Amino acid sequence: MSDNQNKSSNLDGDLLALDRLRNMGRHMVEQIEHGEGPAFETVVRSKGNVIFDEEGGFLRLGEKRERRKFLNLSQSKSFMQTLAVAAKTKKFIEEDLHTSIRGLYYQLKFTLGEDLDENLFDEQSESNALIEDLEAALGVKREDLHLTTDRKGVLAGPIVIKDHFAGEDVFIDGRKQGRSGWAIPSDVDNDMEIVELDAKYVLVVEKDAMWQRLNEDRFWQKEKAILITPKGQSSRGVRRLIRKLADKGLPIYVFTDCDAWGWYIYWTIKTGSMNLAYLGRDFSVPEAKFVGVTMSDIEHYDFLKKLTIKAKDVDIKRAQDMINYPWIKKHAEWERELKMVLKTKKKLEQDALQGPRLTFVGEYLREKIGKGEFLP
Amino acid sequence: MSDNQNKSSNLDGDLLALDRLRNMGRHMVEQIEHGEGPAFETVVRSKGNVIFDEEGGFLRLGEKRERRKFLNLSQSKSFMQTLAVAAKTKKFIEEDLHTSIRGLYYQLKFTLGEDLDENLFDEQSESNALIEDLEAALGVKREDLHLTTDRKGVLAGPIVIKDHFAGEDVFIDGRKQGRSGWAIPSDVDNDMEIVELDAKYVLVVEKDAMWQRLNEDRFWQKEKAILITPKGQSSRGVRRLIRKLADKGLPIYVFTDCDAWGWYIYWTIKTGSMNLAYLGRDFSVPEAKFVGVTMSDIEHYDFLKKLTIKAKDVDIKRAQDMINYPWIKKHAEWERELKMVLKTKKKLEQDALQGPRLTFVGEYLREKIGKGEFLP
Known part of the structure; x- marks a missing residue:
């Protein structure tokens, strides 16, 4: 079971997120210093790894984990994008300000310019996958990353x-x-x-x-x-x-x-x-x-x-x-x-x-x- | 210009509506007593009667009015339905209770039974036309008729x-x-x-x-x-x-x-x-x-x-x-x-x-x- 699913509720999810973002960064620096290509680990979120937890009575992910590597041609782009998202959300927490996925997109576009594919950050599209990667890898919620989501109710x-x-x-x-x-x-x-x-x-x-x-x-x-x-x-x-x-x-x-x-x-x-x-x-x-x-x-x-x-x-x-x-x-x-x-x-x-x-x-x-x- | 468009804001729109519903009913009883078929008058709401009010700076309906008659084969059904809606909303105001168009539909269905076409009261369908007839004929808003509408914002x-x-x-x-x-x-x-x-x-x-x-x-x-x-x-x-x-x-x-x-x-x-x-x-x-x-x-x-x-x-x-x-x-x-x-x-x-x-x-x-x- 991922950390995310074990984690009990807490009032300072954003501080926990900040801590984990920092650790993630530190870990990658260490990997580079050791001559390894940077990578991070996350839980596999595909249907094949979805389990109905009989004891708990809810759907959760199984044990399958995967590594996202920078030095892998097919993963390199999304690896970089995930890191860019991590860096921005770390800044949001430090500033104590919130924004939407769309706001995040424009912050990245301002920095990275034309290279950033706008479809990637439509709320209905793959951007969710990037954020979900980060949520699952860090064991925090996107709300803890100071990303506001659609509200209703x-x-x-x-x-x-x-x-x-x-x-x-x-x-x-x-x-x-x-x-x-x-x-x-x-x-x-x-x-x-x-x-x-x-x-x-x-x-x-x-x-x-x-x-x-x-x-x-x-x-x-x-x-x-x-x-x-x-x-x-x-x-x-x-x-x-x-x-x-x-x-x-x-x-x-x-x-x-x-x-x-x-x-x-x-x-x-x-x-x-x-x-x-x-x-x-x-x-x-x-x-x-x-x-x-x-x-x-x-x-x-x-x-x-x-x-x-x-x-x-x-x-x-x-x-x-x-x-x-x-x-x-x-x-x-x-x-x-x-x-x-x-x-x-x-x-x-x-x-x-x-x-x-x-x-x-x-x-x-x-x-x-x-x-x-x-x-x- | 219809009464609706002239009406100034007031805190007791529902009491005004109640008054006008009663007058509408009384007027029809008089028509019947005089040997006429009951009818009511409403403003034509089709595009041909939409005017941009140059002086005021807004879209409104023009002067064209039409009569809806009970003794007209093509109008008879919707005439009856409009009256049924009028009777129910009058009751809602008197009870000081509110409901949605869907709630109104089930009140009518409870009374009229199988005869009531359910598609008529889907919020996206012709039911709106019935309510709009009533709003325009009475010069009140549907909210004054104690009908709640989608809220957002x-x-x-x-x-x-x-x-x-x-x-x-x-x-x-x-x-x-x-x-x-x-x-x-x-x-x-x-x-x-x-x-x-x-x-x-x-x-x-x-x-x-x-x-x-x-x-x-x-x-x-x-x-x-x-x-x-x-x-x-x-x-x-x-x-x-x-x-x-x-x-x-x-x-x-x-x-x-x-x-x-x-x-x-x-x-x-x-x-x-x-x-x-x-x-x-x-x-x-x-x-x-x-x-x-x-x-x-x-x-x-x-x-x-x-x-x-x-x-x-x-x-x-x-x-x-x-x-x-x-x-x-x-x-x-x-x-x-x-x-x-x-x-x-x-x-x-x-x-x-x-x-x-x-x-x-x-x-x-x-x-x-x-x-x-x-x-x-």
């Missing part, structure tokens, strides 16, 4: 967060965020601390519209719950925050559509995803449970039958894929759910719970959570 | 907002939002009030990553500015909030990429867009000025030359479209900018201003705003 509830930012402490009270909620940042570790927490559980709601509905009902107050929406698939910040709240001992309940996309959102929170398996336990929450909506809900709430809608091709395809994942297949309840969708070609949205009355969604959640009716 | 700066929400007042201090900023809600009118404002201007920054950079520099504090990012194209809430801040007398400066998408974001804020022309002045800010990035910046900041990147086909195409809009063409500075892009096939991103040092972006903005170097 909001929170409300009985929690107070101390945000030490740009030289000032501010205290965010999750009960005083009105209609907006607190926008969950990309880095929830460095210079950030949960200073008060008076909740019984965390409820993660797929859609912002449903979050707004529950927020208006003051669901978080009545239930003493932390109410989070990732607004669809979870950002890194949201996944990290849920992990931290689980580490505080709070149960995590996830509420999504009953369709393949909703389940994907759930399973990414719970076990992590194949692509981001290198992040390991720090970004997964195996303790998470699925509160709904389920096809089986139809048996209990009769009116839902007429509120199902036609599943799309993408839903069917994803359900077929997921049913074969061993970590899903082993749960009979999940297999049953997925098979119901494949058989009926129907789906059910969380929004449907507003059918009889807008406030019904809260009643449904209270009932299911109260009775402990979850899928694993 | 954050704010920081010297402003205090009172949010009366779900029975409680909370005060949002834009100086105390840390790294996150205040998430701008979909409705910034009803039960919401700016109670303190100590700013010299508003800076709208296209990208969240750049907003985060400027927030970390405490740009809003040093400059006494309200710092807003729409995170790309502006949501309705963001456009409405900028309009309200302009109405408080603050200059509005917009900072986007120097590419067709960036300009589109700017022009949507300034004049509104063709599709949403029915919203008129309430959602446009003709006073807005463009601070950058511009192709002409290269003449002043020499290093930017090597930080330009290749324009994409979509940039070129949009630049070609925009150069022909009369309200853009009339500004020689804009024509020059667009022509430079078409000629060089290059673009410039706001992120490039981090090239020499991460904090340069703030220096650039201070200099340009200080000297008043804007495009109209």
Whole structure:
């Protein structure tokens, strides 16, 4: 298991990163002094090295490691680029300033000029691979390298967060965020601390519209719950925050559509995803449970039958894929759910719970959570 | 001009909406009592009725109106659906509860059952047309009808907002939002009030990553500015909030990429867009000025030359479209900018201003705003 996956959460990830960046540099200087070509070691991140950790219940990388060498024609370019990224991010930490991957690209372009391929640093492209190399090699998160990532998702509830930012402490009270909620940042570790927490559980709601509905009902107050929406698939910040709240001992309940996309959102929170398996336990929450909506809900709430809608091709395809994942297949309840969708070609949205009355969604959640009716 | 476009901002848009919904219903009952088929009148929203209001400087609908009749075979179905929407939203206002278009769809489906076409209420589809009919016919916004819309965008700066929400007042201090900023809600009118404002201007920054950079520099504090990012194209809430801040007398400066998408974001804020022309002045800010990035910046900041990147086909195409809009063409500075892009096939991103040092972006903005170097 890589250092990254073993590392426990800490408040000074950026200082750890700085330390490891320095060691990496020192090590390469030593290699050169010893007449060796400089190299660094990293964990293999390809699918072949992705493992479902049975004991832990999350996706992680296996033991395969690889060396990236400067004196290797096919690796030389990306080796240099990784080092340039390392040098820049070291500077960012020392300056105590943050930027995005795009900002990093322009800093490198300013230094290296025309030689730098712009496609390399589009957020969707190979630049991620460079950053991931560095994360895996150093055993730190990109947020620790002072790289901001896409942020999405909001929170409300009985929690107070101390945000030490740009030289000032501010205290965010999750009960005083009105209609907006607190926008969950990309880095929830460095210079950030949960200073008060008076909740019984965390409820993660797929859609912002449903979050707004529950927020208006003051669901978080009545239930003493932390109410989070990732607004669809979870950002890194949201996944990290849920992990931290689980580490505080709070149960995590996830509420999504009953369709393949909703389940994907759930399973990414719970076990992590194949692509981001290198992040390991720090970004997964195996303790998470699925509160709904389920096809089986139809048996209990009769009116839902007429509120199902036609599943799309993408839903069917994803359900077929997921049913074969061993970590899903082993749960009979999940297999049953997925098979119901494949058989009926129907789906059910969380929004449907507003059918009889807008406030019904809260009643449904209270009932299911109260009775402990979850899928694993 | 429709009532909607004439209407001045008010804190009780939902009460106004309720009043107008009741009148609409009463009027139809009268029509029936007089032996007429019920009908309602709305403004024609097709492109042929979109006008650029020269005096006001924004896109709006012209004078063409049309009647939607129940006793007209081709209109009967959508007439009924519009009435069903009217009845439901009236109930939402009376209950003082909010939901999304999707929530509305399930309320209708619960009542009407299988007859309701689900595609009609996908957010991207014709459902918008039904809601827009109602907005235009009643002269109110959908937010006044207690329909929440997609929200996006954050704010920081010297402003205090009172949010009366779900029975409680909370005060949002834009100086105390840390790294996150205040998430701008979909409705910034009803039960919401700016109670303190100590700013010299508003800076709208296209990208969240750049907003985060400027927030970390405490740009809003040093400059006494309200710092807003729409995170790309502006949501309705963001456009409405900028309009309200302009109405408080603050200059509005917009900072986007120097590419067709960036300009589109700017022009949507300034004049509104063709599709949403029915919203008129309430959602446009003709006073807005463009601070950058511009192709002409290269003449002043020499290093930017090597930080330009290749324009994409979509940039070129949009630049070609925009150069022909009369309200853009009339500004020689804009024509020059667009022509430079078409000629060089290059673009410039706001992120490039981090090239020499991460904090340069703030220096650039201070200099340009200080000297008043804007495009109209």
